[in-house]
Amino acid sequence: MYGNAYIDPNEKANAMLAGEDPIKLAEFEARIARGEKIEPKDWMPKEYRKQLIRMIEQHGHSEIIGALPEGTWITRAPGFKRKLALMAKVQDEVGHAQLLYSAAETLGKSREDMINDLITGKSKYSNVFNYPAYTWADACIIAWLIDAGAIINQVANAKGSYGPYCRALDRICTEESFHLKYGHDNVVTLATGTPIQRKMVQEALTRWWPPIMHFFGPSDKISSHTEILMRWKVKMASNDDMRQQFLNMYVPKIWDLGLVIPDANLKKNEEIGKWDYTEPDWDEFKRVINGGGPCNAERLAVRRMAEEKGRWVRAALLRKDEKYVTPLA
């Protein structure tokens, strides 16, 4: 599950291209314009490599951190069917992290370095996982709507220019489409269930709506200059376009279930075919992404603890004569 890469708004376009060989750069851009994929051993601008590593790495981190809020509900899932399905779903998410770290490794950063950057707080993960899953219904809403958002983002990015990332995303999207069905089935069960169940799911939706609206990243109006990243097919869709796509696909389904979305301004503007909504609180978004959310400290502490507890296992696996090999991707 993943929203959108958080791109530093202070980076300027001309600085991104400084020092690049203009002929190689032109060839590179022509290849992308023709729809070719860039492969690990091909020439690429330094900034392309840097942005992709950051983006794929953030995506990988989001998968393993995302396993935490949902993972706590595996041991509480009500009944065999739900327990088995949630285990399989969260296992998929961890598997996605494995695929993504492998894809990022082809760009020259080891998995170990990426995980170190995660647990030291140097690299980010999807902001949405800094919020708690208070009840079983929260886990159901995450599985449906956060995964739905992730699919929109990932289907777009799967058409990007970096071969290993696209191939990983193709596999990930196939699995995510099952998660979406799983999540939807859960929410339907609760929304059509007993009064207690309906109350649980409504409360979960109310809690999760602001993070869902934040999920695709800041509004294009205040977002950074991403023209080069779009041209390089690193970033494939604007944040607002993805948000609109999500609203278009899922608001009617949510309303169909008789659930109330906590935004009085939410309605489709039929003239322009777009949704009006209350602008999400982007100060809150920035505060949370920079460590001020309800679960940032806890998520990283759990991940650090897992890394620390597993250190002796990894040390026991090391062989002096074995060389580091970049994974095939």
Next chain:
Amino acid sequence: MEHIKELLYKMADDLLVIGHRNSEWTGLGPILEEDIAFSSMAQDKIGHSQALFQILHELGEPEPDTNAFMREAKQFHNAQFLELQNDDYDFSTIRHFLFDHADQLRFDNLANSSYEPLAKVARKIKGELKYHVFHADIWLNKLGNGNEQSHARMQTALNNAWNYALGMFEKGDYEAQLIADNIFEGEQSLQNRWLSVITPIIEKANLKIPAEKDWEPILGGRKGYHTENLEQLVTEMSEVFRIEPGAEW
């Protein structure tokens, strides 16, 4: 049918409880690949448990969800070994190794049980257990022969686990009847076969089974006596289900 129910309950509870424990590694393993491996095994164990609860249901017991999620800890028949906390990866790996070999040998035997519904399920399950045992053997060997620290950790974990593991072979009240009816070979026979299978693998991992004079099986689990760990596990497992037990979740 009480003898068959006794056998099914202890197996179903063993698998439910170890499946639950295995699933607790999700997101927390020492490497991602091990999160994924333990999750796969957890899914198999929970699935196997469900299959056995289904047979119990066909014998007149409550339907699987209610049976698994609504009993109190003292009504569980799992061996205490399986309810202990995961602790570190050393204990989890040792338990995985000791339990899965017993589990595989048990289902191998039950594949020829005279009680056909169980034999049928056992024939399907035993194919999956091959991979659980394969995984356990690899890790026992890697960590037993890894470095000084991993070796010491694994030996300590084996020492701590051993008497609990022997408790898996606690006999039930209907033991003699199960053997006489060719339903199950019996716990003593199973334990003997288990020892002969695991001993060479443990030796190859450079580890030692505790001296026989110190063997004191920790019993009681089969009769509903448990550690406080099971109480916590059952409370957590049934937390959502008990909000509205009659509802569809």
